[in-house]
Amino acid sequence: MNTNFDTALSAAHAATAAQNHPTGTLYVVATPIGNLADISLRALHVLSLCDTLACEDTRHSQTLLRAYGIDKQASHWLAVHQHNEAEAAQEVIRRLHAGQRVAYVSDAGTPAVSDPGARLAWQVQSAGLRVIPLPGASSVTSLLSASGTPAPDSSGFVFVGFLPSKATERSHAVEVVSQEPRTQVLLEAPHRIEALATALGALGARHVTIGRELTKQFEEIATVAAQDLSTWLQGHPQRTRGEFALVVHAQPQVLAAGSDNDRLLKILMQELPLKTAVKVAAEISGEAKNALYDRALALKQATSD
Template sequence: MNANFDSALSAAHAAAANQNHPAGTLYVVATPIGNLADISLRALHVLSLCDTLACEDTRHSQTLLRAYGIDKSASHWLAVHQHNEAEAAEEVIRRLQAGQRVAYVSDAGTPAVSDPGARLAWQVQSAGLRVMPLPGASSVTALLSACGTPAHDSSGFVFVGFLPSKATERGHAVEVLAQEPRTQVLLEAPHRIEALATALGVLGERPVTVGRELTKQFEEIATVAAQDLAAWLQGNAQRTRGEFALVVHAQAQERAAGSDNDRLLKILMQELPLKTAVKVAAEISGEAKNALYDRALELKANT
């Protein structure tokens, strides 16, 4: 046990022992993304109570639990990761039907958010069994809470997660991302962060907040223009290390509207004469004809 947590289990049992934690239930347990102190008292109680601990990496999770003074024998552990999730879910269901309490943890953070666990939870619920979430640390909400939002952004956010690793597919994904005016949250590994930064450069001046090593000793949060993100990473060798969460901030209202009008004009001009396309676009969008006509000429000249 880590000496800093020698009283944590006692506090956890005192806080949660009288709460209802039914048998035959899958407990989806969030664990720290870096700072061990971010574990919840309820999570500690359930992790010590459970009959089976299903996890993404048994060695990693054993080390984590031992830091809190929880030591499970080999029979308590079950590996459930992205390569065996469907098959392992059948074993989890069998144990739940036998009346066991099963806790599932991923390597860090909240399971099933760009981590294994989603298929497991789905199959357990489909079998008519209960899934109970134990909320906690998440890099997504951690970064969103710290990066703030500009005044024009009131539309919420879209969770994207990891973009494809192959360059061509990643480029197509960024093209789709560029058309989304709302705030978007991405995740990335250290060995791909520079490639992602280069790909996001096409977003120009659109602000991006990057969170590196969130909750850890060398945590860093910075907001830069998308076109400057690659240079920001290169400005310090340490900045390409660690796990990353990124927020692509919402487009300004006027820029988003302009992008929508461009798409509308392009579609109409493929089927109609320019003046007719402008007239129809003005009726649909409510924009002034003169401004749309000037923009249509620019678009035509660039095709």
């Protein structure tokens, strides 16, 4: 057992043992994407409590659990991955009907986002059985939380995941990305990151935040123009190694100077704080708040000059 987690496992049992963990239930458990300390106390307790550990790769998950001092017998393990998910789900359902607690983990992060698990959860629910999520690490939300946005509001984001590996299909996918005005999250493997960076260059000056080896020792997060992404990768030999998440930032909306919106903003800004003026202007005009906010800042700067 890794001695760094001696007290963590004890704390997990102390903190959550009194909580209800019903039998005949599938627990979808998020695991760390790199830093082992990112496991939750609840996850540790459920992983040690469960009768079956369904996972994407049994060898990988055995190593992970042993790091926390959790050791399961061979009969407790069940492989459920993208190639057998539909069939293996029936075995999970059989075990749930027998009153077992089954925990499902992917190789890293939150299952069923990009990794397998979605079909399993659907089939379990369709069988009238309960699915309980145990939230935790995710490369998607981790990078989104660090990438930021220049706008005061958010129009949400689109999860794209991995683009096609074939050049023609990837180019078409990038074209679709370019036409989506909202923030988008992509994932990529190290052996394809340079090809993706080249393809994303077609987005020009649109900002891209790249997260490499998130939560790990050599984590890097940088925001560059899409057209400069290849140059950034080539800036250091280590930058093409590891796992990648990328945020393609929302397409900025620009309002023309001298429009009716300018007049509306000027009137409102005389009586209201900037953010409130922008909110009211958006409700009146129907324009996007982020575009109005940028224009209001420009007007305020012009007035102070």
